Amino acid sequence: MKVIIVEDELAASEQLTYLINNIDPSIEILTVLDSVKSAIDYFSNPTEAVLVFMDIHLADGISFEIFEQVTINIPIIFTTAYDQYAIKAFKVNSIDYLLKPINEEELSSSIKKFKTKANIDTTSYDNIQQLVQLMKSKSQVFRTTFLVHQRDELIPVKVEDIAYFYIESSIIKAVTxxxxxxxxxxxxxxxxxxxxxxxxxxxxxxxxxxxNAINNIKFYFNGKLILNVNPPFKERIVISKAKSSEIKEWINS
Incomplete structure (x- = not known):
């Protein structure tokens, strides 16, 4: 079984490679592509791959741009860190996806699902084309204001003015x-x-x-990070090693 990884972050592609090899050492990774352009160039020619793992956000654009230039007639499992709208679109179109940081058990489940369906349906091209059109025609409308209680009145608080949300003793609080x-x-x-x-x-x-509330990131032990914000949070905001690459990618986007 030969697969391709489309991922622009080296740490993420190495982690995915490690997990794939751990799940099934017989799987051969033909190549790792790190951009929309390199993917278009690669898929413009025949490939022996039977499955593709593709990140949504690449260094030079969104991976959906690839399908506007070339036809990929093999199944694709998308990976995404935070695109909530895309996740909903995947579910509607029955397209498989993995949420970063990728969990080995979920990855194994996706690979097993592919192997089960491989002999029945070797292409998800039509569904992907529907997804591309859906992503073009619709955009997510995000909340702009929260109406909050303050003593005996309701106050509109703009989302852009909120520094962070947190949970404390099952109560959700917003700090501006x-x-x-x-x-x-x-x-x-x-x-x-x-x-x-x-x-x-x-x-x-x-x-x-x-x-906009982030001041800096400090390195912590065992690959973890500490996020410092303004106004300061009353406790350390610790980011796990598994999530650190995702957070740095988000901040740098």
Whole structure:
């Protein structure tokens, strides 16, 4: 079984390669492509690959641009760090995807799913074309304001003015750039889905951060990171080793 990886981040491609080899050493990775351009050049010619792992966000654009230039008639498993709208579109079009950081168990499940279906349906091209059109024709409308309770009144708080959201004793709180704290009657997961993923990111289970609130990142032990924000958070915002590459990629985007 021969596969191709389309991924612009070296650490991510090496991790995926490691996991694939760990799951099934007989799988051969033909090449790793790191851009839209290199993918277009590669897929313009015949390939022996039977499966592609493709990141959505590449160094020179979005991977969906590839399908506007070439036809890829082999199954594709997309990988994504934070594109909530794309995930919903994948589900609608029955296209397989893996959420970063990639979990070995989920990757193994996707590979098994491919092997099971390989003899029945060797192409997901039509569904991918539908997905490309869907991504072109629709755009996610993100929340711009939260209406919060303050004593005996309701106050509109602009999302762009919120530095971070966090959960404390099952209560969701929002802290503004001016260090004002409000309680929100919502789940952190729901808030995450309503925010623009290019501006806000859930850096760990407890905290969603506005990119504009980040002061710096400090290295921690065992490959972890500490995110320093303004206004300062009352505890250390620790980013796991598995999530560190994803967070750095998001901040650098």
């Amino acid at each position: 750039l001016k260090n004002q704290t409000y309680i929100l009657d919502k789940k952190l997961e729901d808030i995450e889905n309503e925010l623009d993923p290019f501006k806000f990111h859930r850096v760990n289970r407890q905290v969603i951060v506005n990119k």
